Amino acid sequence: MKPDKKIFLSCDWGSSRFRLRLVDALEEKVLGEIESGEGIVATFTAWKKTGKAEPHRFAFYCSVIQKHIGLLEQKMGTKTTTPIIVSGMASSTLGMKELPYKATPFLITGDDLLIDETKPDDNFHFPLYQVSGIKTADDVMRGEETQILGCGLQGDEAKQIIILPGTHSKHAVVCGEKVVSFATFMTGELFRLLAQHSMLAQSVAAGTWDDIRHQKTFAKGVTDSASMNLLQSSFRVRINDLFHRLSKEENYFYLSGLVIGTELQSLDRSLSHLLVADKSLSLLYTKALQVMKFLNWKHIDANDCLLKGHLKIYRRIVDGGAKD
Amino acid sequence: MKPDKKIFLSCDWGSSRFRLRLVDALEEKVLGEIESGEGIVATFTAWKKTGKAEPHRFAFYCSVIQKHIGLLEQKMGTKTTTPIIVSGMASSTLGMKELPYKATPFLITGDDLLIDETKPDDNFHFPLYQVSGIKTADDVMRGEETQILGCGLQGDEAKQIIILPGTHSKHAVVCGEKVVSFATFMTGELFRLLAQHSMLAQSVAAGTWDDIRHQKTFAKGVTDSASMNLLQSSFRVRINDLFHRLSKEENYFYLSGLVIGTELQSLDRSLSHLLVADKSLSLLYTKALQVMKFLNWKHIDANDCLLKGHLKIYRRIVDGGAKD
Numbered sequence: 001m002k003p004d005k006k007i008f009l010s011c012d013w014g015s016s017r018f019r020l021r022l023v024d025a026l027e028e029k030v031l032g033e034i035e036s037g038e039g040i041v042a043t044f045t046a047w048k049k050t051g052k053a054e055p056h057r058f059a060f061y062c063s064v065i066q067k068h069i070g071l072l073e074q075k076m077g078t079k080t081t082t083p084i085i086v087s088g089m090a091s092s093t094l095g096m097k098e099l100p101y102k103a104t105p106f107l108i109t110g111d112d113l114l115i116d117e118t119k120p121d122d123n124f125h126f127p128l129y130q131v132s133g134i135k136t137a138d139d140v141m142r143g144e145e146t147q148i149l150g151c152g153l154q155g156d157e158a159k160q161i162i163i164l165p166g167t168h169s170k171h172a173v174v175c176g177e178k179v180v181s182f183a184t185f186m187t188g189e190l191f192r193l194l195a196q197h198s199m200l201a202q203s204v205a206a207g208t209w210d211d212i213r214h215q216k217t218f219a220k221g222v223t224d225s226a227s228m229n230l231l232q233s234s235f236r237v238r239i240n241d242l243f244h245r246l247s248k249e250e251n252y253f254y255l256s257g258l259v260i261g262t263e264l265q266s267l268d269r270s271l272s273h274l275l276v277a278d279k280s281l282s283l284l285y286t287k288a289l290q291v292m293k294f295l296n297w298k299h300i301d302a303n304d305c306l307l308k309g310h311l312k313i314y315r316r317i318v319d320g321g322a323k324d
Numbered sequence: 325m326k327p328d329k330k331i332f333l334s335c336d337w338g339s340s341r342f343r344l345r346l347v348d349a350l351e352e353k354v355l356g357e358i359e360s361g362e363g364i365v366a367t368f369t370a371w372k373k374t375g376k377a378e379p380h381r382f383a384f385y386c387s388v389i390q391k392h393i394g395l396l397e398q399k400m401g402t403k404t405t406t407p408i409i410v411s412g413m414a415s416s417t418l419g420m421k422e423l424p425y426k427a428t429p430f431l432i433t434g435d436d437l438l439i440d441e442t443k444p445d446d447n448f449h450f451p452l453y454q455v456s457g458i459k460t461a462d463d464v465m466r467g468e469e470t471q472i473l474g475c476g477l478q479g480d481e482a483k484q485i486i487i488l489p490g491t492h493s494k495h496a497v498v499c500g501e502k503v504v505s506f507a508t509f510m511t512g513e514l515f516r517l518l519a520q521h522s523m524l525a526q527s528v529a530a531g532t533w534d535d536i537r538h539q540k541t542f543a544k545g546v547t548d549s550a551s552m553n554l555l556q557s558s559f560r561v562r563i564n565d566l567f568h569r570l571s572k573e574e575n576y577f578y579l580s581g582l583v584i585g586t587e588l589q590s591l592d593r594s595l596s597h598l599l600v601a602d603k604s605l606s607l608l609y610t611k612a613l614q615v616m617k618f619l620n621w622k623h624i625d626a627n628d629c630l631l632k633g634h635l636k637i638y639r640r641i642v643d644g645g646a647k648d
Contacts, residue, residue: 138563168559185555186522193517198510230554231509231587235492239462263555 150308207249221257474632531573545581
């Protein structure tokens, strides 16, 4: 099968997840998708175990991609030799090839992102394009820049904040056609540490969002985050359990509300906000923004932004810089 | 040897440490001391492993005390059959005998603390007095109340805050002769979680306080804690490492400064403060209070407060309520 310029592989290689999608660029449609737990951290660990010398690292990571392409081809019953775009942690110190960060500001068109090309060879038959991360004087991101490109901003909007929740949430400030700065919040990681590894672990148990009582205690956590810092408020989780005020499941969402509320307390309310989140996180962040009485905000799907971000990058690098 | 009313055993049984001291109440002097890692958590785990029925629990914990008394006697070359006062987590759900919390306010004389007496029997030859913890509507403490009794407050001071740093730091508000309220901060535990179990673990390494560079980065952490919440500021630890701004040892103290600074941001600066800390924590908290330009505060040794607190309790329960 000859390379088809209208089809490409979109790879989002995060710390803990690997996701590969075959995309029809004309239709802006995902043709097939495969996902696994072989994120960058697991892959780096596997690479270290081989004991091989550093020059072999890139090929090792390519073999992981190759394996997933094989699985995707098998799933779809077709063969492919398209370009592949890789964003996320693949460009980090733990990744396949470390790339320097591009400094802010960067354009929401994606035209000034640093993209590293590796031409196909006998071992790996796909032209590979790695997207580098972004830095400010005090912060870094790898992967979220691609989602930001796909947010559908037109470049003429007033200053606003894009909220990208996750293990390490990002708040990016966009002004006109540029992302001018951003900040990281260790929200997801701290929640996990507190819920699983602190003395609070015995006071919480995962529950389902559908339960209205869980939503209520989540809202209470968001509200309480405004009046206490997290060192103090988190001990309330223990008290809720000790004083039999909340069930362990309710308490889990109370803790979630405290942590997410603490993150969102940092936002500048005079600006408008764009929440870029997948389904489960959007439920939580949407509720938090409502509880905190934010008025000027919208939500878009993170998955969709990732696709559109990769489409922008694809058009730039493969079609020679054409804009959408 | 006959019981000597002027001598008693002072036992501070915390979550992770067990400490036993033989005290001369007239001289207010520690005659001998023994310490071990058999705290309440380890003891509870050992108790669970025995598989014995609940009614045997108290005797099991007594056997742990008995063992330590034996070691202390051996060390001192003497025998003793004095009363023993036990404060700390021994009265918790994980302890030897759970006692209800006394509700705030409580008197700094110790006269209204709940003290539970167990008379000596054939198995345990020592009259045993357990001190119960304290609760407010939203918080609990077990152990710190004893230290507060020993702070040397006269009961006629203006409203002030006693800062008791630790795994779970307490800020207790004293007014006149009463402790009226307090709050808990998960400072020590969160520092440990971040330094050992988060992605920041690879960016920090324990160092010594004596190094002036470590003190400097600690101070920077305290300062930065004023302008960012902990979810954001803690990611700076990663950045300091990534951008080669600080050594891992400096970064360890930077993180410590962030966490302790965040705790102390909650203080009401219009009040005076009394820091009750052991040597290592007093170095950190003293520096933090200086950096934050607190003016109206004093420091006293936590170990000394514990001794004086137990002396107050001893006089009340053994000498029939005599005050010092």
